[in-house]
Amino acid sequence: MSAGESIRERAARVLDRIARAAARSGRTGEEIRLVAVGKTQPAWCIGEALEAGLTVIGENYVQEAEEKIRAFPSAEWHLIGRLQRNKVKKAVALFSWIQTVDSLGLLLDISRRAGEAGKVLPGLVEVNIAGEGTKAGLTPGELPALIEAAPGLPGIRLRGLMAIPPWTEDPEESRPYFKRLRELFDECALRGGAGPGWTELSMGMSNDFETAIEEGATMIRVGTAIFGSRARREA
Numbered sequence: 001m002s003a004g005e006s007i008r009e010r011a012a013r014v015l016d017r018i019a020r021a022a023a024r025s026g027r028t029g030e031e032i033r034l035v036a037v038g039k040t041q042p043a044w045c046i047g048e049a050l051e052a053g054l055t056v057i058g059e060n061y062v063q064e065a066e067e068k069i070r071a072f073p074s075a076e077w078h079l080i081g082r083l084q085r086n087k088v089k090k091a092v093a094l095f096s097w098i099q100t101v102d103s104l105g106l107l108l109d110i111s112r113r114a115g116e117a118g119k120v121l122p123g124l125v126e127v128n129i130a131g132e133g134t135k136a137g138l139t140p141g142e143l144p145a146l147i148e149a150a151p152g153l154p155g156i157r158l159r160g161l162m163a164i165p166p167w168t169e170d171p172e173e174s175r176p177y178f179k180r181l182r183e184l185f186d187e188c189a190l191r192g193g194a195g196p197g198w199t200e201l202s203m204g205m206s207n208d209f210e211t212a213i214e215e216g217a218t219m220i221r222v223g224t225a226i227f228g229s230r231a232r233r234e235a
């Protein structure tokens with residue numbers, strides 16, 4: 001990726017790579033949701049991504065996202081960073097999807113706040129797939145209890161799993177984690193508690209999204225490959 005390239009050019013290249021990886025897994029590029037990750041990027045960059053035809057934007061921080069969401073309310077906004085309990089009300093008002101449900105308490109809070117706002121939010125459960133001490137997410141063993149608690153809740157509908165494997169330059173090192181997440185996803189589906197809307201696997205970032213698609217990702221979250229490098233502010 002060269003620094004002189006525009007967001008439009010980078011986005012087109014990512015879409016092309018998505019289409020080819022999807023074909024390798026017997027799907028089409030349209031079946032993969034590309035979440036353009038806008039953290040640390042100014043609103044005008046989000047505008048360029050939307051003009052380039054992208055429709056889904058991911059943000060890590062509720063506070064940072066607010067202004068961008070107000071500037072581009074018609075995009076589909078996904079929260080992909082850790083959600084603090086005291087920001088749930090605001091997050092529910094701003095976002096269309098919450099990809100980072102990581103506790104029963106948070107699940108209940110989101111449902112209550114969304115219910116108050118007359119919404120049913122789609123949510124993904126974040127799994128700490130490599131058991132890293134520094135990362136958010138449930139352990140695989142904690143998953144069943146959370147998923148079994150969800151069907152009766154009025155304000156949230158769990159749609160699948162999300163994970164962030166350890167960062168690596170070599171996408172093949174991510175593959176076992178993607179396979180494991182896929183297995184967990186299937187196990188949850190078999191338990192039945194998840195319901196018919198259980199269809200989404202959010203995995204894969206700029207360095208490994210093609211591998212993730214080969215392993216069944218339905219959503220990939222891509223920042224630098226679209227927007228170029230950013231100030232490294234996240235953990």
Ligand SMILES: *Cc1c(COP(=O)(O)O)cnc(C)c1O
Pocket residue numbers: 037039060080081164205206207221222223224225234
């Ligand atoms: C930053 C971030 C991404 C995108 O990372 P890139 O390597 O820039 O593609 C994806 N998912 C989450 C949760 C992130 O925080």
